[in-house]
Amino acid sequence: MTLGPAVDALAQWLSGPDPAWWAVGAAIVAVWVLPVLAVVFPVAAIGQIIERKVAAAMQRRHGPNTVGIDGIVRLVVRLGGFFLPRASQDRLVERICALPGLGLLKVLGLGQLAADGVKMIGKEDFIPAGTDGLIFRAAPYLALTGAFLPFAVIPFAQDLVALEVPVAALYALAVSGVTVIALLMAGWGSGNKFSLLGGMRAVAQVISYEIPVGLAIAGVVLWCGTMDLHQIVAHQYNGEWYSFLGWNIVQSPFLFLLACILFFGGLAECQRTPFDMAEAESELVSGFNTEYSGLRWGMFAMAEYTEMILVGCLVSTLFLGGYQSPIGENWIITLAPWLQTILHVGIFAAKFTAFVVLMVWIRWTLPRFRVDQVMRLCWLTLVPLCLVCLFGLALTMLLANGTVTGAAFGRLPAMQHLALGPVGYLLAWAIPVAVAVVLIVLARRKYGQMHPALRELTGGAS
Amino acid sequence: MILAWVNGIYEGVDSFIGGMRLTARFLVENLRGQGGATAVTRQYPQEPAVVVGNRVRGHLFNKAEICIVCHACDKACPVDCFVMDGERDENNKMRASRFDIDLSKCIYCGLCVRACPTDSLSMTTGFEVDPHQDAARYLFRRSSDQLDKHLDEPDVVRMARLANQPREGLAADDRAWLDGIVNPAGEHLIGMYGMGYFTPEQKAKADAERERKKKEKEAAAAAAKAAKAALEKAAAEKALAEKEAAAAVAKPEAGA
Numbered sequence: 001m002t003l004g005p006a007v008d009a010l011a012q013w014l015s016g017p018d019p020a021w022w023a024v025g026a027a028i029v030a031v032w033v034l035p036v037l038a039v040v041f042p043v044a045a046i047g048q049i050i051e052r053k054v055a056a057a058m059q060r061r062h063g064p065n066t067v068g069i070d071g072i073v074r075l076v077v078r079l080g081g082f083f084l085p086r087a088s089q090d091r092l093v094e095r096i097c098a099l100p101g102l103g104l105l106k107v108l109g110l111g112q113l114a115a116d117g118v119k120m121i122g123k124e125d126f127i128p129a130g131t132d133g134l135i136f137r138a139a140p141y142l143a144l145t146g147a148f149l150p151f152a153v154i155p156f157a158q159d160l161v162a163l164e165v166p167v168a169a170l171y172a173l174a175v176s177g178v179t180v181i182a183l184l185m186a187g188w189g190s191g192n193k194f195s196l197l198g199g200m201r202a203v204a205q206v207i208s209y210e211i212p213v214g215l216a217i218a219g220v221v222l223w224c225g226t227m228d229l230h231q232i233v234a235h236q237y238n239g240e241w242y243s244f245l246g247w248n249i250v251q252s253p254f255l256f257l258l259a260c261i262l263f264f265g266g267l268a269e270c271q272r273t274p275f276d277m278a279e280a281e282s283e284l285v286s287g288f289n290t291e292y293s294g295l296r297w298g299m300f301a302m303a304e305y306t307e308m309i310l311v312g313c314l315v316s317t318l319f320l321g322g323y324q325s326p327i328g329e330n331w332i333i334t335l336a337p338w339l340q341t342i343l344h345v346g347i348f349a350a351k352f353t354a355f356v357v358l359m360v361w362i363r364w365t366l367p368r369f370r371v372d373q374v375m376r377l378c379w380l381t382l383v384p385l386c387l388v389c390l391f392g393l394a395l396t397m398l399l400a401n402g403t404v405t406g407a408a409f410g411r412l413p414a415m416q417h418l419a420l421g422p423v424g425y426l427l428a429w430a431i432p433v434a435v436a437v438v439l440i441v442l443a444r445r446k447y448g449q450m451h452p453a454l455r456e457l458t459g460g461a462s
Numbered sequence: 463m464i465l466a467w468v469n470g471i472y473e474g475v476d477s478f479i480g481g482m483r484l485t486a487r488f489l490v491e492n493l494r495g496q497g498g499a500t501a502v503t504r505q506y507p508q509e510p511a512v513v514v515g516n517r518v519r520g521h522l523f524n525k526a527e528i529c530i531v532c533h534a535c536d537k538a539c540p541v542d543c544f545v546m547d548g549e550r551d552e553n554n555k556m557r558a559s560r561f562d563i564d565l566s567k568c569i570y571c572g573l574c575v576r577a578c579p580t581d582s583l584s585m586t587t588g589f590e591v592d593p594h595q596d597a598a599r600y601l602f603r604r605s606s607d608q609l610d611k612h613l614d615e616p617d618v619v620r621m622a623r624l625a626n627q628p629r630e631g632l633a634a635d636d637r638a639w640l641d642g643i644v645n646p647a648g649e650h651l652i653g654m655y656g657m658g659y660f661t662p663e664q665k666a667k668a669d670a671e672r673e674r675k676k677k678e679k680e681a682a683a684a685a686a687k688a689a690k691a692a693l694e695k696a697a698a699e700k701a702l703a704e705k706e707a708a709a710a711v712a713k714p715e716a717g718a
Contacts, residue, residue, distance in 0.1 A: 057492045058485050061503050365485040366478070381471060443469035 006031045006159045032152045032162035039349050040151060043356065044305040045113050051360045053109070058364050064109025070097040071111060123294035128191070131291065135189035139182045140292070140299035146178030147306035154313045155230045157323050157344035159337075168229040169217050169318075173210070176269070176310065179303065180206045183271075183278060183288050186300070190291040198287025201371065202271060202278035208378045209268040209275075215386035216262035219393050220248060220318045223255060233322035237329065244326035249319040251425075252396055253432045254389040259319040261382055261389075263355070266311030268374070270304060272359055274366040275374055282368075308359050312352030323348040396428050518587045519570045522563045529558045529582040535574035543567035544574070552676070 010027035011019035019027075049064065056063025074093050081089050127136060153168035155161040165171060180203050187199015221227050224235040238246025249259050268275035279287030289300045316322060323344035325332060332340055369377070531548030547560040575583050 054489065058488045060488075060492055062505065065505075361482065361485065361489075365481045381467075381474075384467070385471070439465070439468045440472050443465040443472060446465050447469040 007162060007164075028152070028162050031160065035154075035156040035160055035345065036148060036151050039156065039345060040148075040306060040309055043309055043349060043353055044302060047305045047308065047353075047356050047360075048116075048301075049108070049110065049113065050357060051363070052112075054357070054360045055364050064112040067109060067111035067115045069111055072114065073097055117298075120295050120298040125295065126293050128291050130191035132189040132191065135185045136191075136291075137189075137296075139186035139189060140296045140303075142185065143179055143182035143303040144299050144306070146176060146180075146182055147303040147310065149175040149178065150310055151313070153229055154310075154317060155233055155322055156348055157341040160341055160345065161230055164228060164230050167227045169221060169227040169232070172229070172310075172314065173214055173217060176307070177206070177210065179270075179307065182303075186292070187288040190288070192291055194284040194286075195288050195290050198278045198280075198284045198290070201280075201284075202288060205271075205275065205277055205374055205378075206269050208375060209265045209382075212261050212378060212382040212386050213265035213269060215383070215390060216258040216265065217314075217318065219255065219258040219386070219390050222390065222393055223248060223251065223397070229317050229322075233317060233324065236321040236324065239328075239330065241328035241330075243324060243328045244321065247319065247321040247324075247326075252393060252428050253436070254392040254396065255319065257385065257389050258393075259315060261386055262318065263311065263315050263358075265378075265382065266314065267359060267362065268378070270307035270311060272304070272308065273363040274369050276368060277371055277374055280368055305356075308356050309352055311359075312355030313348075315355055316348060316351035320351055392432055400424050400428070519572050519585045520587045521565055521585070522568060522574070523584055523586045524558070524561050524563065525582040525584075527582075528580050529561060530580055531556045531558050531561075532579060534577040534579060535583055538573040538577035540571065540573065541567045541569055551672075 007024070007027045008019075010030060011023040014023035014026060053063045055061075070093065073096050077089050077093050077096070081092065084092070127133070150172040152162045153165060153171055163171075183202040183206075184199045187195045187197070187202070190196070220232060224232045226232060226235070232248075236246045236248055237243070244250065248255050250256070271278045276287075278284075279289065281287075284290070289297055292300060325343070325347050332343055335343070531546055533546070536542075536544045536546065543564040545560070545562040545564070546558060548556045549559045551557045570585070572585060575585055
């Protein structure tokens with residue numbers, strides 16, 4: 001059984017050609033934790049700065065801009081230079097802070113990250129009376145676990161994937177559902193009606209949105225013929241310089257729609273605005289995390305940002321070619337292996353960070369839905385749309401009726417590609433788009449224009 | 463039915479894109495202003511603050527000249543931030559010899575201002591608690607070990623004088639005395655104390671005024687006394703003259 005080249009190599013290096021179970025386990029954990037520590041953690045941390053800066057810019061504020069590096073410098077100088085007179089310490093701090101570059105860090109407010117972290121660690125771990133102790137304490141850990149487990153199957157680069165299991169997509173979908181249990185535990189264990197309501201809402205919403213998300217993933221599985229995320233990435237390989245044409249999202253309008261549905265379903269699953277029913281502060285104080293403070297609350301916040309990244313990772317992997325560059329892979333393949341890995345990780349990080357930014361943008365644009373609107377969007381719009389897309393995708397594959405065998409990157413195992421050819425490709429886009437345009441024109445004729453007040457609110461976009 | 467469904471999706475996507483365009487426009491416009499120059503937020507400690515209006519409830523100020531030390535503000539205050547002492551002046555009127563407002567306690571409710579019968583207590587528009595600005599008005603009452611320290615009038619005047627000067631320029635004994643009063647680290651200067659107290663200049667002016675009035679009064683009294691004495695003298699002289707005249711008239715009669 002192979003678990004991916006990096007894991008196999010590491011396990012064999014640890015305990016010989018036929019590695020023992022402990023070596024395999026250690027290798028899996030090592031390869032899994034490496035990108036999480038090196039890529040996901042920094043992006044999750046910077047995501048908060050991105051969120052606050054983007055929100056500030058949209059609302060004509062400054063955002064975090066005061067806590068720079070100077071506080072840390074002052075602390076270090078005070079501790080390290082305790083034998084100096086105070087005036088000399090101050091002069092030293094001023095001189096260090098006057099160095100070019102540190103001012104920019106201050107304007108970006110990057111010191112806010114450290115300040116927030118220190119604040120959360122320093123806070124009292126307050127557990128109110130009437131809580132269900134064990135459940136209350138365990139929930140944040142479970143939330144974080146559910147957020148980090150799926151990263152085991154996400155390919156960050158050609159060799160940087162911990163588990164190349166054949167059911168990777170199913171695994172990611174399944175273990176990310178653990179977060180729901182954590183939210184319910186937090187809601188129940190808090191001994192607070194609002195928390196309980198938040199937890200129940202979270203469960204109802206996440207379970208509902210698992211269906212469009214699962215159907216969207218099923219569409220990709222149908223198209224690529226595999227559930228292995230690494231194989232799905234390889235399926236989107238295109239040897240030409242315009243390699244973005246190999247990505248799933250441009251293969252068919254149905255796949256494009258499924259990508260949108262996966263993104264919005266993922267948005268709902270990680271409880272982000274406009275789907276943040278679980279912590280609707282105008283109704284539920286702060287929902288399931290009302291009673292949490294300090295580092296436990298920080299874990300929930302961390303889990304939220306990690307899940308955002310996870311959604312970005314899944315959309316990028318399934319629809320945007322994973323770690324592949326949009327301008328051809330040939331120039332990357334000629335580089336040294338470690339440079340290839342770094343480039344691939346960088347490209348992948350750029351893709352999922354773009355989705356994080358998009359989520360932040362959406363959050364500061366759309367108001368929160370009502371509960372019934374959230375449910376109606378899921379069951380009456382997204383699920384039927386998913387079924388239509390699946391049907392159209394199957395029809396496309398049936399009509400295209402051709403396969404070709406090719407090996408991605410020149411070294412992955414050969415696999416079946418659906419060859420549409422230029423004419424088939426154009427038809428695969430033209431026919432569904434034409435049908436959609438006809439339907440939309442008919443619908444607009446029958447139901448008229450957008451309400452004038454709504455048009456005014458949206459800046460006349462119609 | 464299908465058309466209604468399609469129409470719903472179309473309208474949803476349409477309004478979504480409209481909203482996203484709107485916020486994107488805000489984002490780009492605001493970012494273009496070089497690091498948030500279009501932001502309405504003031505970078506307060508670096509940039510000057512905006513004075514909102516003249517009805518702002520800022521720091522308290524007591525006009526010590528017209529204060530009658532009636533303790534009405536003290537009774538109205540929910541947090542007990544006043545400490546005051548009075549003395550009788552030469553006209554037997556009450557006058558504040560000490561009027562401390564602990565602005566680290568004050569909650570800016572304004573009840574004392576309503577209670578004040580002479581309108582000597584008022585709220586200014588000032589709100590800054592920066593020890594480096596206008597230091598003469600910010601005396602040292604902050605840390606708990608300092609709160610109960612009794613300060614006499616000369617001490618307060620001395621502190622107000624010293625607070626105006628940079629610490630390096632102080633004489634050695636002044637600095638040592640100051641260190642005994644404030645936190646040695648000098649970090650508790652944000653405490654407010656004695657907002658309505660006389661600054662040295664004010665005190666000198668008021669004392670000079672008192673002296674002048676006293677002298678005026680004395681001069682007037684002396685003048686009045688002199689005038690009275692002169693009047694009495696004149697009356698006595700007149701009486702004496704009349705007596706002499708009467709005697710002079712009577713003498714010839716007696717002689718005749």
